[in-house]
Amino acid sequence: MMEYLKDLTQLTAPSGSEQSVRDYIINNLPKNTEYTVDALGNLIVNVKGKKRPESKVLLDAHTDEVGFIVTFVESNGLLRFATLGGIEKTAMLAKKVVFLNGVTGVICVKPVHLQSDDELNTLPENDELFIDIGAADETETKKYVNIGDTAAFFGEFKMLDENRFLSKAIDDRAGCAVLLKIINTYDEYDYTVSFSSQEEVGLRGARASAYTVNPDFAIVCEATTAADIPNISGSDTVCRLGDGVAVSYMDSATLYNRELFKMCLEIGEENNIPVQPKMLPTGGNNAGAIHLSRSGVKTVSLSLPCRYIHSSSCVADFRDIAALEKIIIRLLDRIAGNGK
Amino acid sequence: MELYENIIKLSSAAGIGEVAQVDEIIKEKLPKCAKVTVLTDGSICAKIDGKSDKTVMIEAHCDEVGFVVREVLDGGFLRLSEIGGIDDKILPSTRIKIFGKKCIQGVFCSTPPHLAKGKKTVKKIDELFVDCGTDVKNIVSVGDKAVFDIKAQIFGNRVCGKALDNRISVAIVLECAERAAKNVPENNVIFCFCKNEEVGLRGAKTAAFFSDICEAVAVDTTFGDMPQIPPYKTGKLGDGPLVGISPVLSDCVTDKLKKCAENVSVGCEVMGGNTGTDADVISVAKQGVATGLLSVPIRNMHTPVEVADLRDISAAADILTNYISGGAEK
Numbered sequence: 001m002m003e004y005l006k007d008l009t010q011l012t013a014p015s016g017s018e019q020s021v022r023d024y025i026i027n028n029l030p031k032n033t034e035y036t037v038d039a040l041g042n043l044i045v046n047v048k049g050k051k052r053p054e055s056k057v058l059l060d061a062h063t064d065e066v067g068f069i070v071t072f073v074e075s076n077g078l079l080r081f082a083t084l085g086g087i088e089k090t091a092m093l094a095k096k097v098v099f100l101n102g103v104t105g106v107i108c109v110k111p112v113h114l115q116s117d118d119e120l121n122t123l124p125e126n127d128e129l130f131i132d133i134g135a136a137d138e139t140e141t142k143k144y145v146n147i148g149d150t151a152a153f154f155g156e157f158k159m160l161d162e163n164r165f166l167s168k169a170i171d172d173r174a175g176c177a178v179l180l181k182i183i184n185t186y187d188e189y190d191y192t193v194s195f196s197s198q199e200e201v202g203l204r205g206a207r208a209s210a211y212t213v214n215p216d217f218a219i220v221c222e223a224t225t226a227a228d229i230p231n232i233s234g235s236d237t238v239c240r241l242g243d244g245v246a247v248s249y250m251d252s253a254t255l256y257n258r259e260l261f262k263m264c265l266e267i268g269e270e271n272n273i274p275v276q277p278k279m280l281p282t283g284g285n286n287a288g289a290i291h292l293s294r295s296g297v298k299t300v301s302l303s304l305p306c307r308y309i310h311s312s313s314c315v316a317d318f319r320d321i322a323a324l325e326k327i328i329i330r331l332l333d334r335i336a337g338n339g340k
Numbered sequence: 341m342e343l344y345e346n347i348i349k350l351s352s353a354a355g356i357g358e359v360a361q362v363d364e365i366i367k368e369k370l371p372k373c374a375k376v377t378v379l380t381d382g383s384i385c386a387k388i389d390g391k392s393d394k395t396v397m398i399e400a401h402c403d404e405v406g407f408v409v410r411e412v413l414d415g416g417f418l419r420l421s422e423i424g425g426i427d428d429k430i431l432p433s434t435r436i437k438i439f440g441k442k443c444i445q446g447v448f449c450s451t452p453p454h455l456a457k458g459k460k461t462v463k464k465i466d467e468l469f470v471d472c473g474t475d476v477k478n479i480v481s482v483g484d485k486a487v488f489d490i491k492a493q494i495f496g497n498r499v500c501g502k503a504l505d506n507r508i509s510v511a512i513v514l515e516c517a518e519r520a521a522k523n524v525p526e527n528n529v530i531f532c533f534c535k536n537e538e539v540g541l542r543g544a545k546t547a548a549f550f551s552d553i554c555e556a557v558a559v560d561t562t563f564g565d566m567p568q569i570p571p572y573k574t575g576k577l578g579d580g581p582l583v584g585i586s587p588v589l590s591d592c593v594t595d596k597l598k599k600c601a602e603n604v605s606v607g608c609e610v611m612g613g614n615t616g617t618d619a620d621v622i623s624v625a626k627q628g629v630a631t632g633l634l635s636v637p638i639r640n641m642h643t644p645v646e647v648a649d650l651r652d653i654s655a656a657a658d659i660l661t662n663y664i665s666g667g668a669e670k
Contacts, residue, residue, distance in 0.1 A: 078567065089460075091450060094430035094643035096490075096500075104495050106645035110568040112427040113616075113641065121462050123429060128568055132639065132647055134495035136578050158445055160416075160473025166435070166447060229449045230417050230469045236455055282454040307471065311433035313447040315473055 001181045001321065004028070005165075006157045008173035008180075012098050014067025014152045015084040015201040016041075020100075021063040021173070025180055025195055033183065041197035042209040049189040053336035057191045058215035058297070059182070059328065060206055060286050061175030061222070062199030065168070066310045067152040068097055068131065070145060077141040078130040079105065084150065085200030089123040091311040096154035097131060103144045105131040105151060155312035163318045164241070170314040171223035172199065174304045178221055178325050186329050189336035199286055203253065206286035210293035217260075217335050218299040219328060220287045223316070224248075224278060226305035235279035239305040241317045244274025245324050248301040250281035253288025260300040267330045274323050278303060302327060343515045343657060344650060347499055350507035351492035356406040356423060357485045359439045362510070366402065366533050369514045371521030374531065377550065383543040384533040385550050386517060390525040397530045397556035397629075398516060398660060399544060400509035401537030401618055404502065405642050406487040407436060412480050416472040418446065420486060422465055424538030429462050430643055435489040436470065440480035445489065446470040488644035497578065497650050504638050504646040506537070508653050509559035512636075515657045516664055526666030527555075537618055544618035548625030555593060556631045557663065558619035559656065562609055564637035564647070575637030577649040580605030581656040584633030586615050588623055593632030596668035597659060604655035609635055634659060 011020040022043045029035065035045040043063070066085035073079055083092075093109045108130045110119070131151070135141040155168025179193050192213045197205035210218065228240040239246040247264045248256050261277075268275030278301075291299035304324055307315040346369060355362030366384055370376060374386035384402075387395075405424030412418055418438070432450030437443050449469045472480070492501025499508075510533060517531045530551055534543030548556070563569060565576045575582045583597045585608055598606065614620045615633055623631035636656050639647040662668075 074567070076565070076567070086453065088432070088450060088453060090429055090432040090462075093427075094434070094640060094645050096645060104493060104500070106500055106640065106647060108566055108568070109427060109430055109640055109643055110566065111563055111641040112425045114563065114569055114573065115427070120427070120429075123460060123462065124568075130567060134498035134500065134647065136497065136649075140496065160445055164473035166445065166473065225452045225454065227452050227455060229451075229471065230413060230415075231467075232451075232455065238452075238454075280454065308433050308447065308450045309452065311450055313433045313435050315447065315471055 001177055004177035004180050005174060008176050009157050009167040009169045012100055012152045013063060013065060014150045015064040015198045017100055017150045018063040018197045021176060022195065025176065028180055030184055038208060038212060040205045040208050042205045043195040044209055044212060045183060045193040047183055047187065047191050047193065049187045051189050053189040054338055055216035055335055057332055057335050058210065058213045058218040059179050059191060059193045060196055060218060060220045060290060061179045062172045062196045062286060063176060064197055064200050065152050066200050067150055070147050070149045073138050073141050073147065075138050077135040077137045078132055079145060081131055085310065087310050095312050097151040098154045099145055099149055099151040103133055105133045108132050153312035164315060165318060166313055166315050168312045168314065170306050170316050171309050174223050174316065174321055175221035178321060181325055182328060188333060191332060191336065196286055203286050203289040207289040210290040210297060214294060215297055218290045218297050219331060220285055220290065220299060220301040221328060222285045222301055222303040223306040223309060224283060224303035225309050226307050238280045238282065239276050239278050241305050241307060242319060243276045244320055245327050246278040246303040246305050247275055248278045251284050252282065253284030254291055254299065256300060257298045260298055264300060264302065264327065264331060267327060271330055273326045275327060343511055343654065344494065346511040346514060347508055348492045350510050351501035351503050354437065354439065354487045355402050356404055356487055359485050362402050366510065366514065371518055373521050374517060379547055379550060381535050381543055381546060383535050383547045385547060386531045388517065388520045388525060388529050390527040390529060392527045395528040395530060395551055395553050397532050397553045398513050399532040399534060399556060399618055399622060400513045400559045401506050401543060402510050402533040403535050403538050404487060405538050406485055409480055409482055409484045412477055412482065416474045416476050418470040418472065418480060420465060420470055426642055428464050431465065431468055434644060436486045437489040438480055438484060438486040440476065440484045442479060444472055444476060444479055446472045490644040498647055499650060500645055500647050502644045502646065504648050505561040505641055508561065508636055508648055512559055512653060512657045512660065516660045519661050520664050523665060525664045529664055534618060541618050541621045545621040548622040548629060553629055556622045556629050557593065557660065558617050558622060558631065558633050560617040560635050561638045562635035563641060564639040566639050575607050575609060577637055578651055580607055581652050582607045582609035582635045582637065584609050584611065584615055584635060586611040586613065588614055588620055589633055590630035593630050596663060597632050597634055599668045600662035601659045604658050606659065
């Protein structure tokens with residue numbers, strides 16, 4: 001799992017350019033696993049188990065990460081860009097990015113010495129932001145990067161202690177790593193896994209894959225904001241690192257199935273798997289698309305608490321990932337066994 | 341090329357306060373014939389004898405902007421203060437290395453969007469915390485130093501990394517010392533690597549008193565061309581280093597530097613008074629020192645992603661080598 005996690009977080013796969021993640025997963029599927037790649041780049045894996053399930057279950061994790069797309073090449077060789085997904089300005093300023101072809105860029109920031117008091121206290125406008133790839137002019141830049149090319153954050157994987165780790169793209173490569181591990185280890189019942197594209201730009205891939213799979217139940221395997229940092233308390237923390245899997249009751253895209261929410265907390269308690277309710281109804285994920293698919297799908301979101309999400313340096317806890325794997329397997333067992 | 345390899349090493353190393361990784365590299369790279377003296381503040385002076393009795397100084401500050409720990413909190417969080425001028429806006433999700441009992445990793449917390457109420461304001465470093473992921477009370481204490489955590493890298497003709505201000509100049513001066521060791525210089529030369537420039541030009545103030553120097557050149561970085569800055573405040577990357585022109589600098593040394601740039605591209609940087617570099621304090625040491633300034637333009641100054649053009653760096657090394665070998669007198 002650690003190996004999957006390290007490898008997957010370090011791939012460059014912003015929304016719409018998820019191929020490297022898809023290929024990695026395909027290469028690590030057990031032999032003879034049946035899969036398809038659809039028009040949107042969703043990788044749909046049908047796992048054949050020992051038994052036929054009572055209900056059809058879809059597991060979902062998204063393959064894309066937040067990133068950048070080039071909108072214009074300036075005559076001085078600098079690139080204008082738009083973001084793919086929600087990225088705070090402070091998370092971009094003076095950070096490194098990597099294009100799909102491996103070219104490095106940096107997001108420029110006006111030197112502190114030359115900023116007025118006003119500038120020091122406000123964030124720059126979008127039209128003041130540029131990516132610099134070290135080229136002298138437009139011609140040199142265009143040898144490497146052109147309009148429409150995409151990039152993601154550069155952010156190496158590092159362990160902070162035996163459990164905590166630091167990396168870019170933990171959202172949602174952690175989910176991909178967990179589901180890939182489950183595919184390789186769990187085969188009690190048949191189930192389907194969608195490694196979905198374009199989540200960060202509006203839950204797009206999952207809309208198509210949920211239609212294709214046509215499940216009775218869906219389990220969305222995600223990473224969510226943890227704000228358990230100094231000066232933030234109570235439900236504002238959303239969830240806490242090391243306290244286990246965050247189970248959503250509501251977010252900006254979904255009012256979750258109450259029964260499934262309770263079932264997850266119950267399974268956690270019964271099996272000594274750490275779980276916590278995701279306390280603040282903020283954010284949104286593929287559950288928003290999946291639960292509205294066709295005539296509706298009973299859906300639950302199980303998330304890894306992740307600090308500084310959508311940045312080059314997210315922090316998460318490996319124990320929470322282990323818990324995520326365990327609870328998904330228990331939940332799958334229960335739903336597939338006697339669901340509906 | 342050794343000059344570029346040295347830049348990568350020097351940029352990636354830490355040199356702030358008592359953290360002296362950079363000093364070790366400088367001492368290792370200095371030519372054997374140089375007489376090395378370490379001053380009370382840690383500034384390094386390396387003298388190579390020349391043909392005359394005159395002594396000139398070639399100076400580059402070797403410190404960098406960074407942080408100092410002011411509070412160690414529960415759960416692996418720290419509060420820091422800045423050392424030198426750093427833009428608070430760039431800090432969230434920026435990685436740093438903290439030099440406690442051992443070197444550990446930290447990252448500046450960013451407040452998630454759902455808690456940014458109303459208009460987004462810039463959080464000052466007092467309100468930001470550093471997350472080390474794990475309790476560090478046994479490792480980190482108040483007063484420990486930290487720097488940006490990033491490895492320098494070459495892309496195209498350019499180099500990107502932290503502390504290019506002023507490690508590119510350190511590499512340039514080391515290159516000049518190397519060449520001076522092979523080719524006896526016109527005058528005695530003190531190659532000087534000073535501390536504490538970023539907190540007020542302090543190292544150069546005392547280093548300039550170390551020996552009887554009659555002339556000096558400070559080597560530093562200046563603002564490179566960026567769309568956000570008017571062109572008259574910057575040097576264009578790739579168009580060569582800039583010779584400083586200012587009332588506090590010696591016209592004579594300035595002219596010599598321009599003359600020494602015979603084969604390489606060079607520009608001028610005009611300032612109305614103080615240059616904001618070590619040249620300001622070297623020039624008023626003892627009975628006064630005729631001082632010049634040579635600057636390499638960099639983008640994104642004082643961030644982890646400063647960018648400089650390798651050709652400007654090579655050109656600066658060539659100009660100074662020419663100056664040291666008496667090229668201006670010929």
